[in-house]
Amino acid sequence: MTTERADAPPPGLMQIFLAFSKVGLTSFGGGLSGWMMREFVGNRRWLTEGEFLDGLSLCQALPGVNVVNLSIWIGYRLRGGRGALAGALGMVVPALILALGVVALAGEAVRGPAAHWMLAGVAAAALGLSIQMGLRAAWRAARRGVAPAAIVAATFVALFALRLPLIWVVLVMAPLGIAQAAWAMSRRGGG
Structure with missing residues (x-):
């Protein structure tokens, strides 16, 4: 993973919203912060690895949902208060709409054993992402x-x-x- 930020200007509010929407809609379980790191540090280069891990550490110490805190922090870092709002709304609103739709359409089906097996598989992948990010943060601390x-x-x-x-x-x-x-x-x- 790269640790260099691109020389491009900061993203616009809609770019921030859409990027967090993508993360919120394509991530599952505890691996969200790992996916965010890959997206915003590795792919988009909006932050360095050190900036991201510093922000994650701060957001984990605050009350509330870590990834929502982190979306607010990243948005603020990129575009101030409006960026913070765009990040939080992008992380929460599209995923909330999708979740409500899935529950409305498949309410009974998610109670079956197949749903539990699928969720167990997703949880294992999310755990892997979390462990990878934890090891990266520990390695960074050890280098300091x-x-x-x-x-x-x-x-x-x-x-x-x-x-x-x-x-x-x-x-x-x-x-x-x-x-x-x-x-x-x-x-x-x-x-």
């Missing part, structure tokens, strides 16, 4: 130094090995991560 890698590792251990509540892990690790990043920026002369 020992302290960011230790924060990632401690967060992983706290959540998955020790099974500590997410809110407490975030309340402890987020300030540590912020403090470490601020310290690193001050050492580089960036803050």
Whole structure:
């Protein structure tokens, strides 16, 4: 995946809306953020990988649905408040209309065993996308130094090995991560 942004001017509001509509209509389950990264970093080059992962980290720490938060953040990054609105509407509205249509047309059919098998397959693919993006983010943290890698590792251990509540892990690790990043920026002369 490329990490360079194209030299093209920022996309228009309709381009933002349509791009998020495409992602919202062609993605399933937990893999949405992975699909967004592929679309906006790799294919469209609207953001660098670092920008995307920084935005994703921020959006995961906010309340609400991560991918909607991320669509707002990306839209804002590209075109300000109107871009944020275009991104959010593009992510939510077309998928909502499609979902309502499917439920209305196939309400009884989705209760059968075939639907459960299909959804299990889609969930496996979405999980693969999420793992790929998580590994990419962890690798990026490891390249930044020992302290960011230790924060990632401690967060992983706290959540998955020790099974500590997410809110407490975030309340402890987020300030540590912020403090470490601020310290690193001050050492580089960036803050």
